[in-house]
Amino acid sequence: MRQPYLLLDIDGVLIPFPDADGSTPATHTRHDVVPTGRSADNPVTVWLDPDHGRLLMDVIRTGLVTPVWCTSWRRDATTLIGPLLGLPPLPYVDLPRPRITTSHPNGYLWKRDHVDAWLGDAPAVWVDDDFTGLDHAWAAERSAEGAPTLLVQPDPRHGLRPEHLAKVTTWASRLPTARIA
Ligand SMILES: [Mg+2]
Numbered sequence: 518m519r520q521p522y523l524l525l526d527i528d529g530v531l532i533p534f535p536d537a538d539g540s541t542p543a544t545h546t547r548h549d550v551v552p553t554g555r556s557a558d559n560p561v562t563v564w565l566d567p568d569h570g571r572l573l574m575d576v577i578r579t580g581l582v583t584p585v586w587c588t589s590w591r592r593d594a595t596t597l598i599g600p601l602l603g604l605p606p607l608p609y610v611d612l613p614r615p616r617i618t619t620s621h622p623n624g625y626l627w628k629r630d631h632v633d634a635w636l637g638d639a640p641a642v643w644v645d646d647d648f649t650g651l652d653h654a655w656a657a658e659r660s661a662e663g664a665p666t667l668l669v670q671p672d673p674r675h676g677l678r679p680e681h682l683a684k685v686t687t688w689a690s691r692l693p694t695a696r697i698a
Contacts, residue, residue, distance in 0.1 A: 521640035521665065521689055523582035524610070524632065525573075527590050527598055529646030529673030532563050536674060544568065550597045552590070563598070569677055570602030576682050577604075581689035582642060585610055587632060610635055625651035640665040640692060642685050646673040665692055 525531075535541055545564035551557050577584055586594035586609035595606050612631055620627050626647055633655070641664070643656075648670050659666040667688045669681050 519639050521582050521642055521692065522636065523576065523584045523685060523689075524587035524641055524643040524645070525584060525594075525607075526643075526645035526647070527586070527588040527594055530644055530671055530677050531565060531569055531598065531602070533676035534673040542566070542675070548601055550593075550601075552593045552597065563601075565598070565601055566676070567602065570604055572677070572679060572682050573602065573604060576686055579686055579689075581686060587612070587628060587643065587645070620647050621649055625649050625655065629655060636664070638662075638664045642667040642669060642688055644669045644671065644677065644681060644685070646671050646676075 528534075533541055533545065541564040544566045546567060548563050548565060549560040550563055551560045555561070573584070576582065584607050586599070586607055588594050588609070589612060590598055591609055591612055595609050599605070599607055610628075610632060612628055615622070615627060617627055626645065626649065628645075629652060632641075632643070641659075643666070645668070648668050653668060656666040656668045665688075667684070669684055671677050671681055
């Protein structure tokens with residue numbers, strides 16, 4: 518069995534959704550970034566927790582998973598967001614740009630069909646705040662078919678917490694082919 522991928526979402530995971538009053542966690546730092554296709558005088562404000570970089574590096578250094586961005590930030594995850602957290606340039610899933618008005622156009626996460634094809638039969642742990650019951654059923658089905666699949670779903674108002682990543686490493690270390698780097 519191949520080493521599992523660690524698929525990483527950004528919005529609702531590394532960038533928390535604001536509370537009803539518009540506030541973001543005190544742990545997060547404000548950055549203005551200019552995504553691809555936007556002009557420099559029209560930046561996007563994002564809030565990032567510097568601790569997330571350290572926590573993700575701890576996971577990466579275990580050598581248990583192959584980290585890949587899986588986010589509508591696409592290449593900007595690699596070139597803009599990752600570096601703000603002190604992460605090396607990680608590969609990214611080049612997601613399509615469907616014309617959709619909901620993240621679940623067919624009742625499940627819009628990224629999933631593309632991810633399913635991208636993964637083939639590789640094991641994967643996928644961190645995203647936006648899975649539905651159909652996604653969890655998909656993960657169970659993949660696992661039953663021999664491609665272990667774990668979905669980790671942070672609350673988008675709080676984002677990623679250490680226990681989510683503890684879940685990732687515990688799961689990966691228990692796979693038959695797990696090797697500690
Ligand atoms: Mg998200």
